[in-house]
Amino acid sequence: MTSPLLADIDHELGCLAPRGYMFGLHIRFSRPVRRVCTYPSRWIQTYTRRNLGIGDPMMIWCMLNEGAIRWSDLTRTACDPLDVMGQARQFGLTFGVAVAHGPVESRSYIGAAHDSREFTDGEIARMVDLLRAGHDHLDRTTALRPILVEALEAISCGMTYDQACEALGISRTALRYRLQTARAALGTEDNAQAIRKAIDLGLMNSNTIAGISKGFPTGPEG
Incomplete structure (x- = not known):
């Protein structure tokens, strides 16, 4: 709207x-x-x-x-x-x-x-x-704070929660909080919707699926 x-x-x-x-x-x-x-x-x-x-x-x-x-x-x-x-x-x-x-x-x-x-x-x-x-x-x-975009980027390239926490240097609780905050800011119900909306809004680069270009590891979501 x-x-x-x-x-x-x-x-x-x-x-x-x-x-x-x-x-x-x-x-x-x-x-x-x-x-x-x-x-x-x-x-x-x-x-x-x-x-x-x-x-x-x-x-x-x-x-x-x-x-x-x-x-x-x-x-x-x-x-x-x-x-x-x-x-x-x-x-x-x-x-x-x-x-x-x-x-x-x-x-x-x-x-x-x-x-x-x-x-x-x-x-x-x-x-x-x-x-x-x-x-x-x-x-x-x-606008999304950079730390929220980073959390979405980590999940977007297929990292597990444990991998994302290690790459970002934060606890699992902090990661969940950042993802929850990002979803709320974007008005979405789950991480996949938040990632898609962030890409549509130009907050993340769909060509690299964001964090892949940073050398994040990939794996099934945990």
Whole structure:
């Protein structure tokens, strides 16, 4: 369920960007924890089918910078070998702005489009405020302390409880407490659900199944 704050941000962005917007929060392991896109469906289909994301100058700018830039300025300074911006204009995304906020390992962004005019300085400043609010809000609601993530990582790679305790240097009681706390924070009933949700939220890397890359031993769950 979308929180009231995020729902309000979605609504205001919809009012600010009449040709649609893309709103991504906390890019972790190459994908945002939350993403909303209201661009025209035909443009979304074209963008997806042609894999334009790999060369989108707006997304590249957002990953390399914080702040805001109008698309008109971006097209004068950035390379666009796939002509993403040119193709977007064919679908009515004529004017726009890119906004980015947060550390590079958990960057959030907004791309907003207008079909008839440039966004004003005031509108852009408001989008910056909305992005910061969404970034901070979701960070609080999805964050897990590192020790809780480590406990989930240990279980995710097939360690027994005894192996996990030895690898983490904690008692069995402490491990159970950390796993219980992680499950409660994620709103899940068992470890498997907690691990899957942590991966979905970008808190753990599904490519390595987290702790395997750290050299944890594996074995049946105890």
